[in-house]
Every structure is written in C-alpha cells, then in structure tokens.
Amino acid sequence: MTNSRKAKGTLYERQLKKMLEEKGFFVTRASGSGSDGVSPDLIVLKTTKKFALECKAWKNSLHFEKPKIVLYREWEQRTGLPIYVAWKFPHTDWRFFPLALLKETGSGYSLSEKELPIGLTFENIVG
Numbered sequence: 854m855t856n857s858r859k860a861k862g863t864l865y866e867r868q869l870k871k872m873l874e875e876k877g878f879f880v881t882r883a884s885g886s887g888s889d890g891v892s893p894d895l896i897v898l899k900t901t902k903k904f905a906l907e908c909k910a911w912k913n914s915l916h917f918e919k920p921k922i923v924l925y926r927e928w929e930q931r932t933g934l935p936i937y938v939a940w941k942f943p944h945t946d947w948r949f950f951p952l953a954l955l956k957e958t959g960s961g962y963s964l965s966e967k968e969l970p971i972g973l974t975f976e977n978i979v980g
Contacts, residue, residue, distance in 0.1 A: 865910040865941050866894050872947075873897055876979045891924050893936050902980055905934050906949070910941040914965040917955065922962050925952060938964065940972065948972030 870880045878899045883892040893905035907925070909915050915938065925936050929952070937949040950972045955962035 862908065862910050866908045869906070869908060869939060869941070869947060870895060872975065873979065878902075878979070891928065893925070893928070895939075896934070903934050904978070905932075905936045906939040907936060908939045908941070912943045914963055915940060916958075916961055916963045918961045922952060922955065937973070937978065940964065940969070942966065942969055945969065947975050949974075949978045 866882060870882055873880045873895070878897050880898070881896040883894055883896065894908040895906040897904050897906060905928075917938075928934075929936055935951060937951055938955070940948050940950065942948070948969050950964060950968075954968070954971065955964060956968075
C-alpha cells in the first residue's frame, strides 16, 4: 500500500472513530492493525452494543485473503464481538457488512460495488 493510500485510509478510520464517539461509543483504534493481520482496525464498545470494524476506503471491489477471514472468524469466537467490514466507497456513506455477507471466491472473499445497498447504514450499526 502506498503511503498516500495508507494516509487516506487512516484519515477515514479516524473520521469513523469520531462519528462513533459522538454517538456515545468508546472506540479504540488498533495501531498497525493491517500489519499484524489479526486485529480489526476499530474496537467499538458501549454498555448495550459491542463490535469491531475492519475499515476500507476503496473505490473498487474489496478482496480479503482466506487466512485473514479465518483469523477474523476465530477472533469473533474468542472475543464474542462481531466484526463488520466498514466500507467507505467514494461519494457514499459508510456501509457495514458482517463477515457472513462476504462472497467466497477461489482465492478468498470479496465484496463488490453492486453489494453496497445490502450493507448496513451507520444508523443501523449504532442502533
């Protein structure tokens, strides 16, 4: 990932973190989450709702390698926190996808632009 792309991703993660905090959530940003391959980007906590987010700001289809999704599913089982893929597609609002909505491909799992409408909205996710 180029530095400018990484910086853009970090900017969007921080914006989403702020949006969640404004709704009363405690949000922890996992430093270097992309480098360890195990931790989702944001851990989101409130007394009534808890979840984790893998954030992507991308204009093309998303693709995840199988081992990453296997690790995320194990992470969900161990922590009891569901992980959602948070996708900020250009000129649209954030959409949130539970791991179960990812489409299995020969080389991993993916989401395409045509699936954006089935993603949860910000209001859906915060309750």
